[in-house]
Amino acid sequence: MRPFASTISFDEARRRLDAAVVPIARTERVALGAAPGRVAAEDLSSSIDVPPFSRSAMDGYAVIAADTSRASAGSPVRLRIVDRLYTGQAPATAIGSGACAEIATGAPLPAGADAVVMVEQTTRDGHDGVLIAAAATEGQNIGRQGGDIRAGTTVVRRGELLNPGRIGAIAAIGRQDVQVYARPRVAVLSTGNEVVEPGGLLGPGQIFDVNRFTLSAIVESNGGIADARPPVEDSVASLGGALDGCSGADIIVFSGGSSVGERDLIVDLVAAKGEMIFHGIAVKPGKPTAFARIGAGRTPFFGMPGNPTSCLSNAYVLLVPFLRAFARLPEAANRTVTVPLGRRIVSQAGRLQFYTVTLARGAAMPAFKGSGEITSLSHADGYIQIPADQSVVEEGQQVEVTLF
Ligand code: AMP
Numbered sequence: 001m002r003p004f005a006s007t008i009s010f011d012e013a014r015r016r017l018d019a020a021v022v023p024i025a026r027t028e029r030v031a032l033g034a035a036p037g038r039v040a041a042e043d044l045s046s047s048i049d050v051p052p053f054s055r056s057a058m059d060g061y062a063v064i065a066a067d068t069s070r071a072s073a074g075s076p077v078r079l080r081i082v083d084r085l086y087t088g089q090a091p092a093t094a095i096g097s098g099a100c101a102e103i104a105t106g107a108p109l110p111a112g113a114d115a116v117v118m119v120e121q122t123t124r125d126g127h128d129g130v131l132i133a134a135a136a137t138e139g140q141n142i143g144r145q146g147g148d149i150r151a152g153t154t155v156v157r158r159g160e161l162l163n164p165g166r167i168g169a170i171a172a173i174g175r176q177d178v179q180v181y182a183r184p185r186v187a188v189l190s191t192g193n194e195v196v197e198p199g200g201l202l203g204p205g206q207i208f209d210v211n212r213f214t215l216s217a218i219v220e221s222n223g224g225i226a227d228a229r230p231p232v233e234d235s236v237a238s239l240g241g242a243l244d245g246c247s248g249a250d251i252i253v254f255s256g257g258s259s260v261g262e263r264d265l266i267v268d269l270v271a272a273k274g275e276m277i278f279h280g281i282a283v284k285p286g287k288p289t290a291f292a293r294i295g296a297g298r299t300p301f302f303g304m305p306g307n308p309t310s311c312l313s314n315a316y317v318l319l320v321p322f323l324r325a326f327a328r329l330p331e332a333a334n335r336t337v338t339v340p341l342g343r344r345i346v347s348q349a350g351r352l353q354f355y356t357v358t359l360a361r362g363a364a365m366p367a368f369k370g371s372g373e374i375t376s377l378s379h380a381d382g383y384i385q386i387p388a389d390q391s392v393v394e395e396g397q398q399v400e401v402t403l404f
């Protein structure tokens, strides 16, 4: 058994992870309906004008603006209705001077007309007439052909996140599928002789696998595809075999094997198959976290602590930024609130602490029970960071809570 020779700071761990990210290059074609949240791997330019024809932006009357120049509420101008234009139809009649067409929002503008008067500014007059009570200006209430997107222009660029607005622009230009970056495949493996899959009964000394599920949830909600495997026993042979089974993965995440007796197994494994980038971070919880590059492909390998809260906490602060950058997603937009602390916290000096809290009555109450207790997280609304050089946060002090 050997204790940690040394630890690196959290910021140094983040720097080494940032430096190790090689954004995914693999791409795939997906149907537009499956594209939200994906990242475009091509520039998308339009082959059509949007809208494809000039159209009315209002329910009203398509007119020649010059015919209405003298119109006012007190002295309306009478025009003759020569056509009724609905959406989805091509107008057949051109509008001449003194004439107009009743038109629906979205219907193509008839030839000759150059403005639309909205129905609220009109009154019907007899069976084929309408009184226009306001002067129209040329172009008013018209959506010009190509006014939204002109043929040949790029609507979405490679590398952009396909949010609902961009999905809409792609639909508007008539594309039914889009080339996107593949979601990174992340192998998720729990290690430990005592760890068994939920669903059965526990034997003596056994516990249910928590980390497989928390890590998979993190992966799936941050752009990855979690490929979770059954728990692996603590032996170099089993761990080595399991690692060999991850050859198709873009990223490998193991959990467990970080207590002093087992730690050497991961170190030995990495020594045999790759290069250790760090092992041991001055954070609490989550000190026994390792990061390495494995095999010929230098596949990123995370060795997360087995304690469920340590594992999930470090997944939030280390795995999430790495995975998102790998997947070419923008950084997670963390929501924070600043509130007074409801009860004094004493923290361990020398380690940056991620301390979970609940929010109640406008204050942050400590929720951290211990690194091994998943309820430290499941009962929490967020966490505060207590710097390594600070050992006490006083009741009433303002704290910034990062919300889960
Ligand atoms: P380890 O990091 O393997 O030394 O494990 C530290 C603690 O976390 C031990 O109490 C383990 O039983 C527990 N543990 C390890 N892996 C898991 C897991 N996948 N789910 C729940 N608890 C775990």
Ligand code: MG
Pocket: 191, 192, 193, 234, 256, 257, 258, 259, 262, 306
């Ligand atoms: Mg273990």
